[in-house]
Amino acid sequence: MRKTLAGIGVATILLIATGCGGVNAPAAGIASPAVPATQSSPADTGAAPTPSATPVPPAASTTPTRPPGHPQPKPTTARPTTAKPTTPAKDLCGAPANPYGYTFCGGTEIFSPAANVCSYLRCIPNFWNGKGYVIQCQDGMFSKSGGIQGSCSHHGGDGRTLYR
Numbered sequence: 001m002r003k004t005l006a007g008i009g010v011a012t013i014l015l016i017a018t019g020c021g022g023v024n025a026p027a028a029g030i031a032s033p034a035v036p037a038t039q040s041s042p043a044d045t046g047a048a049p050t051p052s053a054t055p056v057p058p059a060a061s062t063t064p065t066r067p068p069g070h071p072q073p074k075p076t077t078a079r080p081t082t083a084k085p086t087t088p089a090k091d092l093c094g095a096p097a098n099p100y101g102y103t104f105c106g107g108t109e110i111f112s113p114a115a116n117v118c119s120y121l122r123c124i125p126n127f128w129n130g131k132g133y134v135i136q137c138q139d140g141m142f143s144k145s146g147g148i149q150g151s152c153s154h155h156g157g158d159g160r161t162l163y164r
Contacts, residue, residue, distance in 0.1 A: 095162060096121055102134075107163035109133035109146065118142075121162075124155060134162040 092098075093105035098120040102110065111133050118127060121134075121142040130144030130151075137143055138156030145151035152158045 094160075100164075102162050102164060104136075104160045105163065110162055110164050113144065136160045136162060 090101055090103070091105065092101075092103040095102055095104045098117070100114055100117070100120075102113075102117075102121075113134050117123070117134075122140060124137070124141045124143050127142065127144050130146075130148070132144060132148040132151060133146040135143055135146030135151060136159040137152035138159045140159075141155050142162065143152050143155070146158070146161055
């Protein structure tokens with residue numbers, strides 16, 4: 001008799017704990033699907049069983065959580081990068097590009113040009129022998145004999161003066 005009462009007590013506790021104390025609750029020790037009291041079983045209607053709706057947990061938040069005392073970082077807005085305005089190229093009035101700003105526009109004659117000026121200008125072979133200012137000959141080559149009679153004589157004559 002004690003075994004029977006203990007078995008019934010365990011079955012009662014299981015039924016109460018699982019909330020299956022309804023009309024269609026299975027007997028103690030017998031496994032069967034739980035069918036709510038308001039729903040007929042497939043055997044009663046002859047229809048195929050329909051899947052029950054399973055609650056879907058809410059989607060996990062994409063915002064990371066931080067422990068207390070660690071505030072969320074403030075969102076930063078990216079500053080648009082702006083290109084620094086470039087200094088417009090100086091108008092050299094047709095003079096070859098050069099880092100010295102030498103031009104044909106006017107200014108001061110160049111009697112002492114930069115040491116590597118012939119890296120930027122097409123100089124005549126005896127450029128550094130000249131005693132005058134820098135001048136472009138008619139053939140496009142540069143001489144340092146500007147203002148001296150006979151300058152550019154082998155290059156079609158004098159052309160334009162190069163200025164600082």
